[in-house]
Amino acid sequence: MKRLDARAPDFEAAFTSLLANREAESARVDAPVAEILAKVRAKGDEAVCAYTSRFDRLDLTPETMRITGAEVKEAASGVPQDLLDALNVAATRIEDFHRAQLPQDMKYTDSDGLTLGQRWTSLDAVGLYVPGGKAAYPSSVLMNAIPARVAGVKRLAMCVPTPGGVLNPLVLAAAKRAGVTEIYRVGGAQAVGAMAFGTETVAPVDRIVGPGNAWVAEAKRQVFGHVGIDSIAGPSEVVVVADAKNDPRLVALDLLAQAEHDELAQSILITDDAAFGHLVTEAVETELKTLSRAAIARASWRDFGAVIIVRDWEEAARLVDRLAPEHLELMVDEPEALFARVRHAGAAFLGRFCPEAVGDYVGGPNHVLPTSRTARFASGLSVYDFLKRTTFISSGPDALSRIGRAGVALATAEGLEAHALSISERLKIIDRG
Amino acid sequence: MKRLDARAPDFEAAFTSLLANREAESARVDAPVAEILAKVRAKGDEAVCAYTSRFDRLDLTPETMRITGAEVKEAASGVPQDLLDALNVAATRIEDFHRAQLPQDMKYTDSDGLTLGQRWTSLDAVGLYVPGGKAAYPSSVLMNAIPARVAGVKRLAMCVPTPGGVLNPLVLAAAKRAGVTEIYRVGGAQAVGAMAFGTETVAPVDRIVGPGNAWVAEAKRQVFGHVGIDSIAGPSEVVVVADAKNDPRLVALDLLAQAEHDELAQSILITDDAAFGHLVTEAVETELKTLSRAAIARASWRDFGAVIIVRDWEEAARLVDRLAPEHLELMVDEPEALFARVRHAGAAFLGRFCPEAVGDYVGGPNHVLPTSRTARFASGLSVYDFLKRTTFISSGPDALSRIGRAGVALATAEGLEAHALSISERLKIIDRG
DSSP, X not given: OEEEETTSTTHHHHHHHHTSOOOOOOOOOHHHHHHHHHHHHHHTHHHHHHHHHXXXXXXXXXXXXXXXXXXXXXXXXTSOHHHHHHHHHHHHHHHHHHHHHOOOOEEEEOTTSOXXXXXXXXXXXXXXXXXXXXXXXXXXXHHHHHHHHHHTOSEEEEEOOOGGGOOOHHHHHHHHHHTOOEEESOOHHHHHHHHHHOOSSSOOOSEEESOOOHHHHHHHHHHBTTBEEOOOOOOOXXXXXXXXXXXXXXXXXXXXXXXXXXXXXXXXXXXXOHHHHHHHHHHHHHHHTTOTTHHHHHHHHHHHOEEEEOXXXXXXXXXXXXXXXXXXXXXXXXXXXXXXXXXXXXXXXXXXXXXXXXXXXXXXXXXXOOOTTGGGTOOOOOGXXXXXXXXXXXXXXXXXXXXHHHHHHHHHHTTOHHHHHHHHHHHHHHHTO | OEEEETTSTTHHHHHHHHTSOOOOOOOOOHHHHHHHHHHHHHHXXXXXXXXXXXXXXXXXXXXXXXXXHHHHHHHHHTSOHHHHHHHHHHHHHHHHHHXXXXXXXXXXXXXXXXXXXXXXXXXXXXXXXXXXXXXXXXXXXXXXXXXXXXXXXXXXXXXXXXXXXXXXXXXXXXXXXHTOOEEESOOHHHHHHHHHHOOSSSOOOSEEESOXXXXXXXXXXXXXXXXXXXXXXXXXXXXXXXXXXXXHHHHHHHHXXXXXXXXXXXXXXXESOHHHHHHHHXXXXXXXXXXXXXXXXXXXXXXHOEEEEOSSHHHHHXXXXXXXXXXXXXXXXXXXXXXXXXXXXXXXXXSTTOOHHHHHHTSSSOSOOOOTTGGGTOOOOOXXXXXXXXXXEEOOHHHHHHHHHHHHHHHHHTTOHHHHHHHHXXXXXXXXX
16 A cells, blocks of 8 residues: 655655556457357357356256246245345336436427437347356346346346356346346357357347456457447546545445455545544554455555545545546545536545445446546446437428538538539529429 | 349348448558557657658658647638638538537436436547548548537547648648647557557547548557547448439439448448339449449449338338448438338438438538447447546435445345445444434
């Protein structure tokens, strides 16, 4: 963990080093992934089953690739009721927020007499990748699936590896609650290939979302263009801006909630009180003694954690913008005023009783957010990812006669004669009355 | 050109072949592009000037990389007034449409007492790539630059190669009108590198947009993640749905306006009248005798053109959805009704007096649109490409006490103890009053 003081002469250099790339160099898997995708495209189910046998020690046939409704129901019946209730609270709140997010169509007639607009329509089919084993988070199923269904996507196919055939009941319960329409016990690059190109059993989708390992990420990169994909998530981060009125232990827990995700996660406290900063770092050490994921959290905090002392919140806002964090907590007296000064953050959590973990589960807004400073130009997952716009222009002869000549002039200047003629020949017809 | 009849037994096979990928296999340039990007990142201006000397036969220094305001003014002064007027008509209409497109922020307090919302902010800086030579379209400068400025982007840097030092006056006039803030006479992968990583002279940007050759496209692919990019455009297409009441020559010109872009472009007529289809193909042949870009248009029409005879417009709408065309013209009696049945198209042009070329220049909506069937999941360029969303959650103790327990349950189920504690420890404080 680093301590930085904005008044120190070496601050700029120390701060810049915090912005450094935390991407781990992942093994190059482009060639094996390309081979898997080509095989799945050429041989369909046969290839998918062969790879599943090899990678997941699971013998499938086209008939058993799909997890049946009965299996989902049975698995979900083993989930304790309080967890199902919690899942339902989360799902309902996520649905409500994303429904509020739905954009309106637009249509207007302008002074030249043209009717212009844009119309939103949902994608027909979406594929959701869910990692197997420990990385399978039911909350992630809700966050990826619900915006698609709220957007109006009819087909929502999910692929989840089940190494050795073991199903994850809470993940299946989340998929059921979120409205996933079909689930396949297939993972890895072969799952991405099946969803992108289709097989005899899996119909192709238009967009693939959801987190995955390096093979899945590379497969998504390679099928991009053929289908849409979501952004490839990097290591995650939180910036907590907190004054000395806060309980240091709560701030420490918020920092550790980020750090426990991943050794590459980054947790940064920005405060205007150096003594409070010390209290928080002491509290972090205390919590690390008992935290179940202490090994991961300790590595993250040691390598990438930071406490930054600032003169005032104005300075804090400027530093936040340079960090452009995925998550931003504002635990100060007037969080709205400070939020208004910040430009770049994936999601903000305002107030002393709004830890980031609320947003991971039950807040409502999406927890799939731009990582690694990409909040400078990117946004979290939303209904927009499952909608596309068609713009439209409607013109009659009067409107065309008002704007057509400018179009002819520009088309001619660009040397596109048929473009120019397609307008000018209509103008002639209009002029002839 | 192919003739297809939806009633013919072999229709499905013939139609499916129309959907085949038209991407040309482009030469692999990933290794040389990676080298250029690495050099630009390490050596800045020095590398940019060296590559410009090599590829564009132009000797630059850091002082002469930027095209001065005086140079832009002088170049623009050579553009005929009627062209400047046309540029202004186009720019004003594009501004108006994209201003209407600006989304609203959202904020509401829900029944649990949480205040939720999302806020749109613009990117700080955008880079616009403009190809040199013949492919430099002033309309493309307007279409890429104006949405960025309307979105509120402060810095809009443009890179355009000027082989041999020759400036394109109309492109510079378009850049000036569109509000580009700085212009560099640099092209290729080195321009993309300069904008992505920054040099002594070119400050880095957050997103790079605009068309380019294979080197530019590959460079954009490689810097993606570090900055945002737009989608890589494939060959372009139009579907014209027209009844027999239309002038066959106008329909032919609309089909040729697409075909004249590129040998890989695709122009498809869908009509319910076989005889009208024949008249249109005859008119295409007549126009090809005199069209300045006949060689390109003829190749496109020969290899990828099609006339499809349908039973009715319902069938036409289903085929349009499978084609998901970049451009869709509806030259029928009730274009709005037909448009309502279509789900997948980049941009639609409604009525007999609304040729697609209107949309290329002066309509107002963007002409940068999803190509090659990607309208199934992608949209045209818009103000959204230059904005990002920050979602926010504001919670006090009452609100947290209503939803917190569900969050604790899910965090615990996912094995994330600090997540659970960051909520449960606050709940304890609240319970203690």
